[in-house]
Amino acid sequence: MNVINAIPSPVRLKAISAPGQPEPTPALEQLYRGFEREMLVPLWTEIGDLMPVNPKSRASAHLWHWDALVQLADEAGRIVPVGRGGERRAIALANPGLGGRPFATPTLWAAIQYLMPGENAPEHRHTQHAFRFVVEGEGVWTVVNGDSVRMSRGDFLPQGAWAWHAHHNATTQPMAWIDGLDIPFAHYTESQFFETGRDTLDPGEYIKPDLSRSERLWAHPGLRPVSRLEDLPVTPMLAYRWQDTDRALNEQLTLEAEGYEATLSPGHAAVRYSNPTNGRDVLPTMRCEMHRLRAGAQSRTKREVGSSVFQVFDGAGLVTVGERQWNVRRGDLFVVPSWQPFTATCDADHASLDLFRFSDTPIFEAVHAYREQFDAQ
Amino acid sequence: MNVINAIPSPVRLKAISAPGQPEPTPALEQLYRGFEREMLVPLWTEIGDLMPVNPKSRASAHLWHWDALVQLADEAGRIVPVGRGGERRAIALANPGLGGRPFATPTLWAAIQYLMPGENAPEHRHTQHAFRFVVEGEGVWTVVNGDSVRMSRGDFLPQGAWAWHAHHNATTQPMAWIDGLDIPFAHYTESQFFETGRDTLDPGEYIKPDLSRSERLWAHPGLRPVSRLEDLPVTPMLAYRWQDTDRALNEQLTLEAEGYEATLSPGHAAVRYSNPTNGRDVLPTMRCEMHRLRAGAQSRTKREVGSSVFQVFDGAGLVTVGERQWNVRRGDLFVVPSWQPFTATCDADHASLDLFRFSDTPIFEAVHAYREQFDAQ
Amino acid sequence: MNVINAIPSPVRLKAISAPGQPEPTPALEQLYRGFEREMLVPLWTEIGDLMPVNPKSRASAHLWHWDALVQLADEAGRIVPVGRGGERRAIALANPGLGGRPFATPTLWAAIQYLMPGENAPEHRHTQHAFRFVVEGEGVWTVVNGDSVRMSRGDFLPQGAWAWHAHHNATTQPMAWIDGLDIPFAHYTESQFFETGRDTLDPGEYIKPDLSRSERLWAHPGLRPVSRLEDLPVTPMLAYRWQDTDRALNEQLTLEAEGYEATLSPGHAAVRYSNPTNGRDVLPTMRCEMHRLRAGAQSRTKREVGSSVFQVFDGAGLVTVGERQWNVRRGDLFVVPSWQPFTATCDADHASLDLFRFSDTPIFEAVHAYREQFDAQ
């Protein structure tokens, strides 16, 4: 015979006088004690929180200044070593609304990673999807399944689940970049696997090519190698270079100026990093895009299901998220929680405001739960 | 000029001596104060929790006895009215590992719903996907977008997002059933919308047909109405009747006895409720199945990413989940957390053990994060 | 060194005076001789045929009377044996517009097959997709990959590419049915493979079950065996029974009478035989449907890309195809060529007109070339 539930119940129920709830009575109190004993919670005490008219995010609209991040990362560079166990000198944004956990939003992780001259971050792999984005600097190579990928300003490096990877700083300067991962989503849904690899790569693996092999194979517009015809869930391209991104954004604005439809809205160009094997998002859980507003232009005000993290890549402007508003400049990171209205405006005295964005949208699209809405302006 | 971050930081960091973490020093303490001030958390203090070798669920393997649930629901029936605001007399399983919240698992809601003779649960709709499963009783009709659906023992009633629905007990007996929803997932990912409908339906809408219109249109094996050719994300069939489910399970076991491949493993038959427009899961976020083990048969021991809730529909048996083990009987509900090994065995003196199961597997398949593993036995 | 083109040219060109063509001159005649020598043909002499404003089918609208077919098949039954080499006593419809070839339409094969008491049609397999439809009679079993499938009036038996199959008449009466295949399409596109199997099955394989194993596993509405979760290009159900088809059609008409949307147009019910693994057509190249017009009802006049073959299953009515019009009755077969307008009307003194239809539509949908158009009436 088995004895069950021999643990103290975490359920605590209190009869209160409130709309939609039964009037407090001794009988109700007794019922609630029974619920607690049997690990039960009624809908009627929870419905306001669980079934709101539209999403009310626990996460806050919040801004992190790049200068402050880099300064703290640099201090960490001097006193915290990189190695097995801690694995990475990565310092994550902790959304003020999420209880001090290293979660930029309920689903997204965003961190500054920092590597001192000559340092190596040891090889490992995990099922969380990841990417790197470089707002400034260069000189680190990320080695993914043995393929060395240069990191330079403006480059976007996606890295799908379960790929071995290590980092090496081949210069005499520290380098910072941001890591984006779906760590909170994998944590919440309890779907993570992790494996450590070699502590150090062979010196011969720290080669420093201008282009990774993945780019030499894949980064040709509209062309696929006939030797690689599978539809892959994650992109096989390990780097999307700034030169290409910049040109694509410029062309959209020029086409618009010539009178053709190319932009999202007047003065607002945007490209999505995509998987050349299927035209879809680079990673199954994260959408990654670069947006450019020309001088004085303003984006349409949009709400959408799910959350985004933005980093200012260049320029300066004004950003409004729900009831918050900030002037932003290069490197600044901010968060747009679910269903909060978002607008960005490029300062009139800057050529453009370039915003790197990543979001959890593919999760919602995959389960048919995505909604968006444009507000009148 | 804007002032940011004028709220107290929720981040609390403590330098400790531990593997993979930097040695506590005054400099480290000072760095941590800086992190707290700027709402930052380093990976090295969190990696053990966030990046385990495999999923370590916060949820517990847990069993709820049906008798206890029904007794409490019946008491609630006598003292808690059903109406607008509370919306439903639904009493949810609260997993002991999940802090007293009404979450059976991190992603799934499971509740007993109870309706007294003549009662109406008012009309509403929400983006959370839902289903009803009837372990015993009959006499309630669920009205979905104006289509009356009878509920009888063994019936499975899926109900996709954003469909108007109300319940009516047309008998002189109370009736209980279970509701399954993706409420915790929608809550966590902040993707919920909700709308109230009419407080009471017209009496003429409480018709009591043997089959809903949805079944008359769709419940014909392999046949689609040519007037309805869209690929729908949720099944258009509002009821899957026990008679069909039972026959399908029996045929699998009979085919196995005749020497043909039909079962999952010896003595273990299983059917999945499916969407006839695309052959996929009935709901984008929940997989729903009925399993039957014949007398003495044992399922293969399986671990998988994601969580399940089971209800015993009939028979009796022994269930092992991780380190827990229970004898189960009709109506009992239990939870299998992510990556915990699960085995079920039918008692030798029962004809069969029938287990209704629902899980969050479609979410993981949609984002390519699903894994499963069969353990040697 | 190789000598090429040492065969007489099949090209014959004639300079003529016609719109869009160059004026005949000696120089043009000389040019045409050069084209002939080098196996070339100019667009300008062919464009009218190859690039019409809309499809002009070479196939004719044509009707075959069932009585005549059965009588000839019966004569063949007495003088033409069934066996290896000829393989089947199948007599195909030869569209008058297609040069005497056994092609009902440019892409579709339709034949009456006839099996005398006790006869066996030997086992073979081929990449052409096939189905059987039974307008009358019973007593033949088709054995598909070892699974015996009963054939009775109204049953539809799809059989995808490369499945072993044989037929056996287990009664003392001859039996006729129709075979539908994509033989002309496979012939034209040159994609056929064929293999002979055993000349006779073991007597033990000629079992006569009421339901095939495929039906016992699959023919349960909305339920899939968890042991078979692949998305298959062809349906795994080897028979769709008349009882189900008839009930589904009746329900549509009853729902319509009750005021609900269920039919294609007033008085016109239709079901499509579908693949339960993906909700799509039973076969990748052939769409198969059953249509029912109630007494006096008329279908909407429709043109579509691609061709159809119809067989009258029951009732009587008037059918219009392009400029042809026929009174039709049980068993009659007729063809609707590409883009010819089609209308059917049930006689007022018959309860219904039931029309079995198959078409090549999936081919056009697969390559995004499908169009349809409804004519004003």
Next chain:
Amino acid sequence: MNVINAIPSPVRLKAISAPGQPEPTPALEQLYRGFEREMLVPLWTEIGDLMPVNPKSRASAHLWHWDALVQLADEAGRIVPVGRGGERRAIALANPGLGGRPFATPTLWAAIQYLMPGENAPEHRHTQHAFRFVVEGEGVWTVVNGDSVRMSRGDFLPQGAWAWHAHHNATTQPMAWIDGLDIPFAHYTESQFFETGRDTLDPGEYIKPDLSRSERLWAHPGLRPVSRLEDLPVTPMLAYRWQDTDRALNEQLTLEAEGYEATLSPGHAAVRYSNPTNGRDVLPTMRCEMHRLRAGAQSRTKREVGSSVFQVFDGAGLVTVGERQWNVRRGDLFVVPSWQPFTATCDADHASLDLFRFSDTPIFEAVHAYREQFDAQ
């Protein structure tokens, strides 16, 4: 009352003594007369042709020399005007096995198109899919839906169904290129629509940009405009430039030389022109690729369902198709019929053999009828 079948039957049947066929008798002759009268053909007289063990193509392996084509096209340029009615000065390959029709293979059209200095080919559109490939020359612009596309050596210009298009030669030299279309497939399946547009474009539309607007929007590796997120059945990129193709092929051979997997087989690089919205073929009915064999390299010998047309873009080599073998050089076109083994070898004294290829493979993949086989060498 209607009289049917009042036309002479095209069916002609002859009783002969042959394997698999019934012995000729007067009764059989009489049966055949009945078949002829009723427009019927038995399987047993046709099965050898219709159901072979594997595809036996009616099309021949055949070679067309570019020099001869260009010379005849040039003569046509002098005596045959371009204009409405004839529409294009296109001269099509007529496969010797296909009865003198302008069909390179049963499904594919390949023609040399020729435009004299200053000439315009008038605007039209059709549902046949098309592309242009330029083996030499430049100076013609193709205007697709108002977007001017430059044509230069090595460029590939796909153009999906129903797009308005015209050509203009802006130079003082004639220019030749090849057109590939699915005209024979659309003709056979009877799915063609055609519309004439303006006879001449406005002079302002004959702009001569280096890059079309489609390229400026789309030709950026791995980047999609966020303003264009639909999954399109045909590629939105109107030109794939030789510079990109050449670099992609070179990278594959260099990667192979460095020891990495990148080529199809040793010394054999290949890229497929793909649709950036879904990673699939540029056109739903035609696969288009560029292959490069380095000096002395030989491709694997391959058979496949469906037919291909090749044009030698550069280099020289030896080509074997079934029992035919040819030495080929720049511009030569040849055909590989269904299931005939194909091998290409680059001459040892040329740097490479570059072969442009198009085939009907997407049709077979779409209906699950594709097979391929590599022969031992």
